[in-house]
Amino acid sequence: MVAAAAQRRETAGRRRIQTGLAVAGALVVFSTLWEVYKLLGGIIDDRWPDILPVRPDNLTMPHVWEIAGSFIEPVQRGRSEILAMSLLKAAGFTLIEAGLGFLIGTVVGLGLAVLMLRSFWLDRALVPWINISQTVPLIALAPIVVTWGRTTFLGDTVSVALIAAYLTFFPVAVNGLAGLKSPAPEALELMRSYAAGWSKTLFALRLPAARPYLFPAFKLAATLSVVGAIVGEISAGIRGGLGRVILDYAGRYTTGPEKLYAAVIAAALLGLFVFGMANLAEARILRGENQES
Amino acid sequence: MTMLTPVPAISIQGVGKTFNPDSDERVVALEGIDLDVAATEFVSLIGPSGCGKSTLLRLIADLITPTTGTVEVFGRSAHEARLDRDYGMAFQSAGLFSWRKVARNIELPLELMGWSKADREARSAEMLELVQLPEFGNHYPWQLSGGMQQRVAIARALSFKPRLLLMDEPFGALDEMTREHMQNELLDLVAEVGTTVVFVTHSISEATFLSDRVVVLSPRPGRIHAIIDVPLGDRRTEDTREDETFFKSTTEVREALRQVGASA
Numbered sequence: 001m002v003a004a005a006a007q008r009r010e011t012a013g014r015r016r017i018q019t020g021l022a023v024a025g026a027l028v029v030f031s032t033l034w035e036v037y038k039l040l041g042g043i044i045d046d047r048w049p050d051i052l053p054v055r056p057d058n059l060t061m062p063h064v065w066e067i068a069g070s071f072i073e074p075v076q077r078g079r080s081e082i083l084a085m086s087l088l089k090a091a092g093f094t095l096i097e098a099g100l101g102f103l104i105g106t107v108v109g110l111g112l113a114v115l116m117l118r119s120f121w122l123d124r125a126l127v128p129w130i131n132i133s134q135t136v137p138l139i140a141l142a143p144i145v146v147t148w149g150r151t152t153f154l155g156d157t158v159s160v161a162l163i164a165a166y167l168t169f170f171p172v173a174v175n176g177l178a179g180l181k182s183p184a185p186e187a188l189e190l191m192r193s194y195a196a197g198w199s200k201t202l203f204a205l206r207l208p209a210a211r212p213y214l215f216p217a218f219k220l221a222a223t224l225s226v227v228g229a230i231v232g233e234i235s236a237g238i239r240g241g242l243g244r245v246i247l248d249y250a251g252r253y254t255t256g257p258e259k260l261y262a263a264v265i266a267a268a269l270l271g272l273f274v275f276g277m278a279n280l281a282e283a284r285i286l287r288g289e290n291q292e293s
Numbered sequence: 294m295t296m297l298t299p300v301p302a303i304s305i306q307g308v309g310k311t312f313n314p315d316s317d318e319r320v321v322a323l324e325g326i327d328l329d330v331a332a333t334e335f336v337s338l339i340g341p342s343g344c345g346k347s348t349l350l351r352l353i354a355d356l357i358t359p360t361t362g363t364v365e366v367f368g369r370s371a372h373e374a375r376l377d378r379d380y381g382m383a384f385q386s387a388g389l390f391s392w393r394k395v396a397r398n399i400e401l402p403l404e405l406m407g408w409s410k411a412d413r414e415a416r417s418a419e420m421l422e423l424v425q426l427p428e429f430g431n432h433y434p435w436q437l438s439g440g441m442q443q444r445v446a447i448a449r450a451l452s453f454k455p456r457l458l459l460m461d462e463p464f465g466a467l468d469e470m471t472r473e474h475m476q477n478e479l480l481d482l483v484a485e486v487g488t489t490v491v492f493v494t495h496s497i498s499e500a501t502f503l504s505d506r507v508v509v510l511s512p513r514p515g516r517i518h519a520i521i522d523v524p525l526g527d528r529r530t531e532d533t534r535e536d537e538t539f540f541k542s543t544t545e546v547r548e549a550l551r552q553v554g555a556s557a
Contacts, residue, residue, distance in 0.1 A: 184388065186384045186386060189354075189382070189384075190382060191405075193356065193380070193381075193459075194401075194405045194406075195375055195378055196405050200405055204401065204404070209390075286392075288433055289392045289433055289435075290435065
């Protein structure tokens with residue numbers, strides 16, 4: 001059993017290295033394709049202008065090395081702070097909003113799942129509204145929520161977190177309900193045979209059984225919380241986060257296109273980071289319970 | 294071994310169960326069931342599929358309620374008996390909680406009953422000893438074989454030392470050899486703890502080997518067709534399976550099953 005565990009750890013380690021290599025490989029391939037497009041596109045564009053979907057010039061498509069290099073260049077002429085540092089600060093700001101949004105969304109989502117489990121009528125009444133909620137464009141809602149925040153004690157950070165929560169509660173509620181309903185009839189009969197009531201059954205059986213359903217939802221919710229926070233920042237015009245940075249660099253695109261690319265990459269990395277955290281939490285919490293992990 | 298005690302462990306009188314009584318899918322699962330089970334008696338329920346043997350077990354467990362008649366467990370209603378945790382239960386699938394280690398699975402009912410951590414741990418260690426898995430308390434269920442998981446499920450059912458054990462085809466998913474081994478172990482365990490057992494099975498030899506009495510049910514609607522005494526006494530071993538009386542009783546059960554149309 002110990003040897004098997006060691007074996008499993010070893011294969012897990014090897015798998016991690018393979019994943020790392022694959023990701024790096026994909027990055028190299030993508031960068032190469034980008035540059036090859038620019039090179040060949042330049043020739044094609046000279047001979048037959050306007051037939052390419054994206055123009056290969058340095059304003060539309062900066063060189064890969066220019067984008068990479070922009071990270072270590074000063075944010076602005078005359079300032080000592082490099083772009084990477086500035087993006088890191090902005091990402092930290094956005095991360096707080098996203099994290100708060102994730103927490104609110106998780107609590108609300110789980111709460112809704114438990115309510116829908118508890119009551120047949122609430123289930124009937126809530127499901128259509130929960131589905132409709134996701135068809136409302138976030139951009140349209142964001143200014144309303146921000147206005148609420150500014151006229152009450154909530155403030156901008158909480159407003160943006162609420163916007164993020166609007167996206168994150170959905171997968172948690174949907175998967176959570178499926179997970180809460182997942183125990184086999186025999187497991188429920190077993191709890192009943194112990195004269196365990198509804199809440200004891202919820203905590204001892206349904207919630208733990210829901211965890212394998214919840215973690216994929218958490219991973220999705222984590223990345224959605226970043227998307228929600230950035231969209232919230234942009235539509236509310238809040239300073240300090242990645243949303244505002246993206247907006248600023250989009251406005252000054254012609255003087256430094258590579259900076260916008262760098263900001264978008266930073267946003268993607270932030271999404272990747274929160275996804276990784278959720279993944280890590282899953283591995284930690286479910287460790288050993290299943291044969292697969 | 295049908296002792297006549299003042300209060301039987303289980304007393305079933307005129308019990309019937311109809312599912313969906315008011316709809317087109319109305320099913321009469323059981324009808325006119327009368328059965329007493331004495332304390333420390335081992336009774337098997339056998340019959341073709343659809344005869345309502347699992348339904349009868351669930352009526353005793355108060356997991357469902359009868360349409361007609363009464364079920365009493367140790368002199369009280371089945372409902373009160375359930376609330377007092379008078380019985381332990383085991384199913385065909387071991388049904389261990391995958392997120393709990395083996396010892397913590399055994400401790401589940403104790404936890405729900407509010408036992409202290411020290412008491413729970415002492416009892417689960419004792420139960421693991423009893424089902425001969427003392428070194429597996431710290432394993433997760435998936436690390437155990439099917440037979441071992443079923444032993445844990447039985448340990449869980451008996452952890453709070455209930456006076457009654459209800460088992461629904463607990464060895465149904467095991468291979469023949471493991472199954473016979475588990476039957477011997479179960480008899481030892483039951484003798485040691487001194488519980489009454491109601492055991493649902495569709496194996497004739499299993500029913501005969503384990504039971505003081507075998508109740509043969511007929512299907513649609515489920516009724517008691519015959520009750521067969523198995524005079525094998527209290528001490529049953531591997532040799533019992535080659536005993537003349539064992540063959541005779543097995544034949545008796547098989548004959549009864551043929552009469553109710555089971556293709557056994």
